[in-house]
Amino acid sequence: xxxxxxxxxxxxxGAQVRSQSQYRASFxxxxxxxxxxxxxxxxxxxxxxxxxxxxxxxxxxxxxLMTALAGCAFAMADLAVGNVxxxxxxxxxxxxxxxxxxxxxxxxxxxxxxxxxxxxGRVAFGVIMVAVAAAHAPxxxxxxxxxxxxxxxxxGAMIFGAVFVATATVAFxxxxxxxxxxxxxxxxxxxxxxPITIYGTLFRRLFAYAVGFAFVAYYPTLxxxxxxxxxxxxxxxxxxxxxxxxxxVTAAGLTxxxxxxxxxxxGS
Amino acid sequence: MQxxxxxxxxxxxxxxxxxxxxxxxxxxxxxxxxxAAVVTNTVFGFLRFAVMLAVLDxxxxxxxxxxxxxxxxxxxxxxxxxxxxxxxxxxDLAERIRSGDVVTDLLRPIDPVWQMLxxxxxxxxxxxxxxxxxxxxxxxxxxxxxxxRRLVTYALFACSALLATIVCFGCRYLVNAxxxxxxxxxxxxxxxxxxxxxxxxxxxxxxFLPDTLAAGLIVLTPFPSVIQxxxxxxxxxxSPGLQLALLGVQAGWVVTILALCHWVQARGERKLxxxxx
Numbered sequence: 001x002x003x004x005x006x007x008x009x010x011x012x013x014g015a016q017v018r019s020q021s022q023y024r025a026s027f028x029x030x031x032x033x034x035x036x037x038x039x040x041x042x043x044x045x046x047x048x049x050x051x052x053x054x055x056x057x058x059x060x061x062x063x064x065l066m067t068a069l070a071g072c073a074f075a076m077a078d079l080a081v082g083n084v085x086x087x088x089x090x091x092x093x094x095x096x097x098x099x100x101x102x103x104x105x106x107x108x109x110x111x112x113x114x115x116x117x118x119x120x121g122r123v124a125f126g127v128i129m130v131a132v133a134a135a136h137a138p139x140x141x142x143x144x145x146x147x148x149x150x151x152x153x154x155x156g157a158m159i160f161g162a163v164f165v166a167t168a169t170v171a172f173x174x175x176x177x178x179x180x181x182x183x184x185x186x187x188x189x190x191x192x193x194x195p196i197t198i199y200g201t202l203f204r205r206l207f208a209y210a211v212g213f214a215f216v217a218y219y220p221t222l223x224x225x226x227x228x229x230x231x232x233x234x235x236x237x238x239x240x241x242x243x244x245x246x247x248x249v250t251a252a253g254l255t256x257x258x259x260x261x262x263x264x265x266x267g268s
Numbered sequence: 269m270q271x272x273x274x275x276x277x278x279x280x281x282x283x284x285x286x287x288x289x290x291x292x293x294x295x296x297x298x299x300x301x302x303x304a305a306v307v308t309n310t311v312f313g314f315l316r317f318a319v320m321l322a323v324l325d326x327x328x329x330x331x332x333x334x335x336x337x338x339x340x341x342x343x344x345x346x347x348x349x350x351x352x353x354x355x356x357x358x359x360d361l362a363e364r365i366r367s368g369d370v371v372t373d374l375l376r377p378i379d380p381v382w383q384m385l386x387x388x389x390x391x392x393x394x395x396x397x398x399x400x401x402x403x404x405x406x407x408x409x410x411x412x413x414x415x416x417r418r419l420v421t422y423a424l425f426a427c428s429a430l431l432a433t434i435v436c437f438g439c440r441y442l443v444n445a446x447x448x449x450x451x452x453x454x455x456x457x458x459x460x461x462x463x464x465x466x467x468x469x470x471x472x473x474x475x476f477l478p479d480t481l482a483a484g485l486i487v488l489t490p491f492p493s494v495i496q497x498x499x500x501x502x503x504x505x506x507s508p509g510l511q512l513a514l515l516g517v518q519a520g521w522v523v524t525i526l527a528l529c530h531w532v533q534a535r536g537e538r539k540l541x542x543x544x545x
Binding site for chain 2: 026029030033036037040043044047048050051052053054055056174176177178179180182183184187190191194197198199200203
């Protein structure tokens with residue numbers, strides 16, 4: 001990428017961050033609100049473990065680590081590309097034309113223009129929760145495990161990001177798709193917080209394997225804690241999340257391109 | 269801003285019926301959005317019920333007083349109820365306050381709270397036959413749902429769902445009315461989204477919490493009146509007497525919240541600045 005292109009993105013991003021942080025009190029309230037969404041995810045798991053000692057064959061420490069990894073990954077994806085779901089409005093109003101005529105990637109522009117700076121609150125909380133859950137589990141302190149602990153949320157964020165983009169792309173074909181994408185994005189967060197053993201076969205095949213959500217937290221957690229998969233998957237799968245993430249991002253990119261090619265402006 | 273000088277010539281019930289019918293028809297035209305919402309709520313029904321099943325699989329026959337079929341009905345009817353009470357709604361009123369458009373609502377010779385409630389009840393009527401039925405039917409296809417043993421429970425649930433819709437409307441109205449002072453209702457809306465889901469019985473039945481805390485939430489906060497109470501009435505958690513008592517709690521919140529809405533509306537109108545242009 002040429003330097004001038006990078007500078008253009010930096011300019012777009014900087015303008016957004018500056019404008020969003022102008023009203024200090026509003027911005028602080030938004031950051032706290034975003035943080036609370038992360039708190040509630042973890043608190044919900046605590047409440048569920050009040051009424052049961054195990055969930056799908058796993059104890060609290062293990063599920064807590066899955067919840068932390070999933071929450072951290074989701075928060076990062078939500079910060080970077082979560083607002084891509086606004087694509088629906090851009091397509092309906094024809095605003096997307098303005099992005100398409102610029103000599104920059106439309107998707108990168110959308111991400112830069114709609115970056116939700118307030119969501120740093122949730123990211124910060126997610127990182128802290130990963131550290132707390134790893135210490136509580138405890139994850140053995142070996143270089144390989146530590147590396148896996150750092151890489152997993154990043155790979156998970158790429159998977160969630162790919163799902164955000166791919167589901168938003170539906171708007172190119174179906175403008176009135178409403179909140180249907182939420183089933184896979186926010187639903188994906190719900191799904192990945194818990195071990196995949198609790199879901200029925202159909203749901204597991206669809207969410208865990210076809211979309212790749214099992215690689216966000218479940219398989220890495222098994223590897224981090226030296227647990228064998230009750231469903232019989234080989235142990236090395238815990239290390240394959242980055243590969244799955246790259247595949248997911250590629251698939252999302254191809255869907256996006258197909259969508260842009262399909263786009264017909266409202267012409268207004 | 270003068271408040272409703274013509275109010276003495278009280279608008280007839282026909283005006284409110286017409287508003288309710290308009291609310292019904294308005295939402296009946298957004299069919300695709302309705303289908304999208306039903307699909308989404310159904311997906312979340314599967315996700316939520318999987319967690320409940322896992323809790324039961326861990327050994328207990330009942331959890332916090334709910335059997336497996338009761339929890340199934342709790343989750344699936346809950347996914348339908350979200351659409352009836354409209355737990356999460358766009359901040360339309362707040363946006364009208366910000367832009368100043370709200371002035372056209374205030375010029376009508378009809379109370380702004382009642383007119384919006386009438387339209388919202390019409391909307392809820394349409395949701396009851398679409399957004400409620402969809403997830404419940406999907407759940408019934410896959411799982412064994414609890415059906416009430418007492419016939420009167422159906423009537424009690426219908427009343428409870430109606431009261432829940434009014435409480436939820438009132439809470440959303442208050443959230444939006446914050447825009448009279450803040451010009452933006454995003455902060456209060458975030459608070460509402462968090463508390464209604466977490467403390468209202470949507471993410472888990474509030475009885476998963478310690479008993480005294482759960483009972484305190486149900487009586488002292490409006491949140492469980494929206495989701496938790498109607499569902500407890502439906503799955504007959506407790507005697508008919510308790511069901512009636514729960515309806516009484518909801519009725520108390522309906523009166524409190526609507527009074528609060530009127531008070532806030534009156535104060536807000538005095539604060540209202542109509543943006544020029």
